[in-house]
Amino acid sequence: MAPTICLSPATRSLFDEPLAITVQGLSPRQQVTLRTSLQDETGELFQACARYQAGDDGELDLARCPALPGGSFSGLEPMGLLWALQPQKPFRCMVKRDMQSPFVLQLEVFEGHGEPPGRLLAQAQHERVFLRDGVRRVPVREGRIRATLFLPPGEDTFPGIIDIHGYAGGLFEHRASLLANHGFATLALAYFKYEDLPQDPTELHLEYFEEAVNYMLQHPQVKGPGVGLLGYSKGAELSFAMAAFLKNITAVVSLNGPVANTIIPLCYKDKIIPPLPFNEQKVKVMDSDVIDCSEVLPDPFQAPGNQSLIPLEKAEAQLLLIAGQDDRVVKSEYYATKVCKLLQAQGKANFQKKPQLKRRHSEDSNPGAMGQVITRSLCQVNFRGWQKQLPWLSPVPAVPQHCSPTWIPRMTSAHSLSSMAPTIQLSPATRSLFDEPLAITVQGLSPRQQVTLRTSLQDETGELFQACARYQAGDDGELDLARCPALPGGSFSGLEPMGLLWALQPQKPFRRLVKRDVQSPFVLQLEVFEGHGEPPGRLLAQAQHERVFLRDGVRRVPVREGRIRATLFLPPGEDTFPGIIDIHGYAGGLFEHRASLLANHGFATLALAYFKYEDLPQDPTELHLEYFEEAVNYMLQHPQVKGPGVGLLGYSKGAELSLAMAAFLKNITAVVSLNGPVANTIIPLCYKDKIIPPLPFDEQKVKVMDSDVIDCSEVLADPFQAPGNQSLIPLEKAEAQLLLIAGQDDRVVKIMQVSGLGRAW
Incomplete structure (x- = not known):
């Protein structure tokens, strides 16, 4: 059959949404060149191309087939034909002002790897949109504010974000629209060179930005008690200042932002922050005719008491600093590193730095690729509450490295x-x-x-x-x-x-x-x-x-309180922190590695032993939940543990115990179970006058696999097969949030026990 391009989604997708590209109907191992083309609102043409070889079945799936050298990129890059789009005229940025119209992407398949391309074999067209169905775009002209508010579908309340752009001025809506697609009420805020705002201001006033914060918090569809800020370049610098001086700022994501005031004075009430002096003699022109301004500003950290430095130590917000290591406008990577060290030295733990390898300063040459960065970055810092992500043990995703303006040539040949x-x-x-x-x-x-x-x-x-x-x-x-x-x-x-x-x-x-x-x-x-x-x-x-395993400033405190044998890990600083109890499995003893890592991320974590450790029983014949209740009370009485409850992290037998604690004890707010049974096993579990018997153990069902690994997955009876089984943990009584992580190749506990839990409810 004739070659065809298959896309998923087929005809239309969000601009920051993955697009699966497959070519079918090619000859076995046929060599082809794929090209994408996109024309922006100014008429500028952007293109990318890549060379591929089809598989033995004549299919070319970009999610499985690496691009060969000779195109815009090489290697396994399923989205390469989108993030690698380059302007045909140098130094052009992709312009998107009208969020209500799509970009139209052209895809073409050509025969061979020649230059120019060979015969056209197939073509397709796809729309990349900026607004999900139901997202509302609301122009805002309230008081002095000039902005556009994007609201997710529905009548609920949503976490609020203010998006502030850089030195170019004007109003940029593409990031705000993409964020609204992901459930954030986002205000794209202009502050100069827009409508009746100043064209070339001689100073900026934080009161204007404070007015925007108040507008958001008074909006009936914005969920308080605070708002998050997303700033790029000068907008990041202003976001830092807002976090330092204004109330109700819960989180800041900085994209290549200075940590000192630049260009013009910044005023707030009776305070004026002067700009860093600008030395135009230090402007350099690189071999590629790109201007390098990275040395024009003096180092604000070299002069103690520098009045231009933003006092970020006053900020109570969570801070995520994303810095390009090849930024030629602002030394953003250096600034981010220095300010994090200063905050750490002062006992602060409300910051995180994310370098982006080979990323430059500008971020708008491909707003679609940048949209993926922003969405993931905001989910990392989590304006809904940064602490809500880590209890679910989701690792911080790496920020994509494909968003830098690729029109800047590589520095090294x-x-x-x-x-x-x-x-x-x-x-x-x-x-x-x-x-x-x-x-x-x-x-x-x-x-x-x-x-x-x-x-x-x-x-x-x-x-x-x-x-x-x-x-x-x-x-x-x-x-x-x-x-x-x-x-x-x-x-x-x-x-x-x-x-x-x-x-x-x-x-x-x-x-x-x-x-x-x-x-x-x-x-x-x-x-x-x-x-x-x-x-x-x-x-x-x-x-x-x-x-x-320990970030600088994290404290390791051995605990010998009453019957408790444990180690408490506390994050840096004198604040209060969410509390977690970490309980290990059948091996016994004390395992501290998970607790130490959690403390690095801002959790007060107790690694709790319960047998085979110090004076605890070596081979207990029964376990008592009162011991674990004592650990919960210890945590809640600790001056640096934030109540009203604690979370539990359990592995194997520890997960089983955590689920039992959630069912019978008070003040358990969340449980993460790693390969944990949902019924009591091995020995009886007691609490007050109740005894939960263990599931029967049939040693005849132990198997030795070909690899000499012992398979115990069938030795325990299925607790869901016998209604009213007394070994089953009554999880319907638990008020905590439960996250059950189960290995599908677990040879100790059956995965089906976990899936059966949903059916039982």
Whole structure:
């Protein structure tokens, strides 16, 4: 049949929504070139192209097939044909002012990899829209405010955000419209060069922005008690000032924002913040004719008491600083790092920094790609309450790195990279938290050189864990694991930026990675070898990196109160924090690694032992919920634990106990269960005059699998098969929020027990 382009969604999608692209009807392994084209509202043409080879079945699925070198990008990039759109005239930005009309995307498939493209084989058209059905766009002219409010569908109340743009002035609505699609009431706020606002203000007044905050909080569809701020460039700087001086600011996301006032004075009541002096002699013109202004402003941190520095230590809001490491307008990465260190030194824990590798200052050359960044960033900082995300244990997603204006040429040429010895570049460079993303790049390779990367880690028992992956460098001799998929033949394949960490396997079978001393780091060894041989070829580069469990300032407090044997981890500072009790499984003893990591994210976390530890029973014949109730009361009486309840995190037997605590005890607000039974197992569980018997255990149903792994998934009776089963935990009594995370290949507890819970209710 003739080739066809299949899209999902088929004809229309949101501009920040993934678009699945498949070409069907090609010849087996046929070489083709795909091209996307888009014309913005000014008539500027943007295009991207990529070279592919169809599979043996004649199908080309961009979610599975990597792009070959020679186009706008290479590697596995399912959305590459959208984020890589480039202007045909240099230095143009994609303009979108009318949010109520779509961008029309043209997709074409050409024969071969030639230049110019070969015969046209297939084409399609797709609309990328900025407003979901039902989202309302409301022009705002209240008092001095000049803005547009976007409201999600429905009559509910929604978290409120004010979106403030940068030095260009005017009114930009694309971010606000995209955020409204995701459930935020968002005000796109102009503050100069718009309607009757000043064209070239000589000073700015925070009272104007305060008026916008009050407008939002008085709106009947904005959920208080505060609002979040999203600012880019000058807008980020103003957002910081609002957080420092105004009330009712709950969270700030800064995109490449200075942390000192710039350009013109900023006034609030009787206070004036002067701008940093501007030295035009330090403006540079790069080889690409792009202007570099990164050195024109003095360092506000070098002069103690600098009056231009925004006093962010006064801010009570949660702060997320997203900084481009290749920003040539503002030294945003440096500013973000410095201010986070200052806040940390003052005992603050209300901040988080997210570097964006190779991201520059401007963010509007592709508002669709940027929309994905903004939406994910806002979900990370979570204006509905930043603390609500982490109890569900969802990791902070990496911010996409494909949003920088790609019309700025690379600073380093392929020639200079290939002429130097290979090096491993890590970000963070030498030390990171154990649950923190680690960006890995190898530079100085030959163009398209084949290499094997290996990671090694030795745990506290001396057991060695390793992972390896095979890669091919790009045409410029660089290998960025965030962009280059691993090839088959290693521990994993595909695009896995963190694969060399999560794929670590013991060299002796059935060993686990042991971490008891959370005050010492794991030391990760990284090596790059020549070729894809077995064993590896010549060693080309190596590096070492520490993965730590405690952020600076987190306190580890042994607890020996009454019967309780535990360790409490407290975040930095003297504030109160949400409380969590972490309960481990059948192994017994005290495991602190999860609790320490949670404390890094702002939770007061108690790692609780309940047997096989110090003077606790070694092999108990029954367990008593009164012991766990004592731990709950201890947490709620602690001066740095924020009530009125605590959350529970339990694994295996610990999850089972957590569910029982939620059913029988007071003041349990949330439970996260990791592979936990929903019935009592092994030994009786007692509370006051009630005894929950364990499920019967049939040892005849233990199986030994081909891999010599023991399968116990059938040894326990199904508690849902016998109505009124006394072993079943009465979860219908629980008032807590429950999150049940279950492994579908769990060989100890049956996944069906968890799915059966919903049927039982």
